[in-house]
Each structure stands twice: as structure tokens, then as C-alpha cells.
Amino acid sequence: MQLASIAPSILTADFTKLGEQVVAAFDAGVDYIHIDVMDGHFVPNLTIGPLVVSALKPLAVSRKVLLDVHLMVERPETMLEAFADAGADFLTVHVETCPHLHRTVQQIHDLNCKAGVAINPATPLVFYEDILSDLDLVLIMSVNPGFGGQKFIYRSLSKIMRLRKMIDEIPGHQVILEVDGGIKADNAAEIAQAGAELLVIGSAIYNRQGTVRENIERIKAHLTR
Numbered sequence: 001m002q003l004a005s006i007a008p009s010i011l012t013a014d015f016t017k018l019g020e021q022v023v024a025a026f027d028a029g030v031d032y033i034h035i036d037v038m039d040g041h042f043v044p045n046l047t048i049g050p051l052v053v054s055a056l057k058p059l060a061v062s063r064k065v066l067l068d069v070h071l072m073v074e075r076p077e078t079m080l081e082a083f084a085d086a087g088a089d090f091l092t093v094h095v096e097t098c099p100h101l102h103r104t105v106q107q108i109h110d111l112n113c114k115a116g117v118a119i120n121p122a123t124p125l126v127f128y129e130d131i132l133s134d135l136d137l138v139l140i141m142s143v144n145p146g147f148g149g150q151k152f153i154y155r156s157l158s159k160i161m162r163l164r165k166m167i168d169e170i171p172g173h174q175v176i177l178e179v180d181g182g183i184k185a186d187n188a189a190e191i192a193q194a195g196a197e198l199l200v201i202g203s204a205i206y207n208r209q210g211t212v213r214e215n216i217e218r219i220k221a222h223l224t225r
Contacts, residue, residue, distance in 0.1 A: 003223055005197065005198050006030050006198075006199050006205075006216060006219060006220070007031075007198055008025040008205045009034040009180070009201060009202035010035060010036075010206075011148045011202050012205075019055075022056060024212035028213040028216035031066060032066050032068045032198065033056065033060060033066075033068065034068045034070060034200045035048070035067060035069045035088075036070050037071050037079075037083070038073065039073035039074060041073070042094065042097055043146035050085070051086070053083060053087050053088055054087055056087070061087075067087055068088075068198075069088040069091050070116075070139065070180070071091065071092060071093050072094060072145050075097070076094070077103075077104050077107060080107055080111060081111060084108075089114060090115075090136070091115065092115075092118050093108075094120070095118070095123060102131060105117070105134050105135065114136035114137060117135055117139070118138075119138075119139070120145060121143070121153050121156065125159060125166065129166075133170050133173055135175050138163060139178045139200075140163060140177070140179045141180055142179055142191075143181030148203050150181060150182050152184075153181070153182065156181075178196065178199075178200060179196040179198070180200035181200070185204060185215075185218045185219045185222045189223050199219075
């Protein structure tokens with residue numbers, strides 16, 4: 001089994017100690033930080049803007065960590081430039097909010113960012129068929145987006161396996177398969193075995209049951225068993 005990478009999601013971090021908690025994740029050896037952007041329209045929550053990304057960028061550059069920005073917003077094309085300027089390395093939009101998806105992906109690439117496309121739990125994989133070879137990342141939501149701490153939807157495992165097969169059938173093109181939602185130490189290995197390469201994990205890392213480093217190391221231990 002390929003060892004999946006971990007992308008801590010700051011959605012459940014303590015924002016009064018955000019820099020400290022992000023650096024703790026760096027110290028635990030992560031290569032990505034996942035930043036959830038919500039507009040209160042596409043999903044029932046309101047989170048952060050480009051200023052948080054720009055604040056984290058110098059820390060990320062100093063440790064060679066990538067900022068993975070997930071736009072759970074309506075009309076994401078109006079926000080892409082601001083987040084690219086703030087320092088996003090990956091910009092992921094939702095197929096459900098992009099009527100002209102190919103154009104939006106082109107726009108992301110024109111901003112010198114890696115392009116990702118996410119789908120919600122009830123959205124079928126057919127929406128990837130004509131865009132997959134243009135992407136750098138695909139994101140399977142394994143909970144309904146909007147809030148951290150939800151339970152993993154186990155039907156997502158079949159979707160992950162089918163998408164893994166679709167990606168592997170593209171000759172000469174690498175696409176990262178990312179999964180977000182309900183991932184914890186006790187199910188991370190199963191999700192990775194299904195084909196996920198990048199695991200977005202929030203509440204299982206940022207909690208009061210252990211330090212950030214302890215929680216990440218616990219998840220890594222399960223991934224290597």
C-alpha cells in the first residue's frame with residue numbers, strides 16, 4: 001500500500017494560536033496545509049479569506065509546505081486571483097458551482113496554481129470524465145461540506161476506488177487523489193488502501209486528546225501498519 005500524505009485542515013484549529021498550530025504540523029512532517037474557504041451560500045458556514053492564506057504563506061515557504069486551498073463557494077472564478085495572489089499553491093473548486101468548469105480550470109492554471117476539482121458525496125464521478133486529464137488534483141468529499149467533525153460516509157470507499165481506476169487509466173498524467181471528511185486514525189489506512197494519496201484531516205489532528213504532533217504521528221502509525 002502506498003503511504004498517503006496528510007494535509008491538516010485548519011478548519012478545526014484554534015485560531016487564537018493558528019501560527020503555532022500550523023508550525024506544529026510542519027514539525028510533524030506534513031507537506032500540505034488544507035485551507036477551507038466557505039461563503040455561507042454554497043455551504044452553511046462562513047470561514048476565512050485571502051488574508052489568512054497570505055499570513056500562512058511565509059511559514060509555508062520556510063518549511064517547503066504547500067497551501068491547498070479548497071473553495072467551497074459560489075462563483076469561485078471571482079475569488080481565484082485573490083487567493084492566488086495570497087499564495088495558494090493548489091486551488092480547488094467544486095464541480096457543482098462551475099457551469100464552465102474547463103474555463104475555470106484554465107483560469108487557475110493561468111494564475112500559476114495547481115488546479116483541483118472537488119465533488120460532493122452525492123455527485124457522480126461522470127462529471128470528471130471530460131476534465132480529468134486537465135487536473136492536478138481531484139477531491140472526493142466523504143462528508144457533506146460545511147462543518148468539521150462529521151462521520152465518514154463509507155459509501156465513499158467505492159467512489160475512491162473507481163476514481164483511482166479512472167486516474168490510473170490516463171497515460172502519462174499524474175493527478176493527486178485527495179479525500180476530505182471524517183478521516184481518523186482508525187480509518188485512514190482503509191481510505192488510503194482504496195486509492196487516496198492525500199488525506200485531509202481536521203478534528204483528528206486539532207483536538208484536546210493530544211498535541212498536534214502526537215495526533216499526526218498516531219495517524220501515520222496506522223498508515224504504516
